[in-house]
Amino acid sequence: MKNLLPLLFAAILMVSGCGQAEKTETAEKKNVTASQDNKQEQVTIVLTKDNGKEEIEKKDVSIKEGETVMDVMKREFEVKTMYEDSFISSINGTEGNEKDKTSWFFSVNGEEAMKGAKEIKLKKGDKVGFDFRKYE
Structure with missing residues (x-):
């Protein structure tokens, strides 16, 4: 059981890291869209x-x-x-x-x-x- 605890912790970190990457990517897309909108004005x-x-x-x-x-x-x-x-x-x-x-x-x-x-x-x-x- 003690050997599984570090693996479980590592898996949780990987999953939460992937979620953060998606949030960052979405924020970057919003910034690009806002920048394109400003160019149109x-x-x-x-x-x-x-x-x-x-x-x-x-x-x-x-x-x-x-x-x-x-x-x-x-x-x-x-x-x-x-x-x-x-x-x-x-x-x-x-x-x-x-x-x-x-x-x-x-x-x-x-x-x-x-x-x-x-x-x-x-x-x-x-x-x-x-x-x-x-x-x-």
Whole structure:
């Protein structure tokens, strides 16, 4: 009987250890799911130069329902605007000008924007690109 007691104790430890591993695995799965949910409430902002040849900055930012491109840009970057906040003329000190024929152009999910930044509402998972380049 004395020889069985250590074996019984070892078996109990193994069973309780397996149960703990399952709890840890479940907690890890919950954290991964929560992390994925947070990503879905974000948009990605990418700043580039020369038709995307040079990446300046890339940021994943949280959004609230109904926020526009302009709302997010003003919150996350230093911007100057024109035409009643419809057009972004400068981002983080890089400003377009007529002499050099340069400007910021933007797209949402790969499609060039046909409206002003304050008119385009963002959705979870959108990718917004701002490219600083010459125009003709």
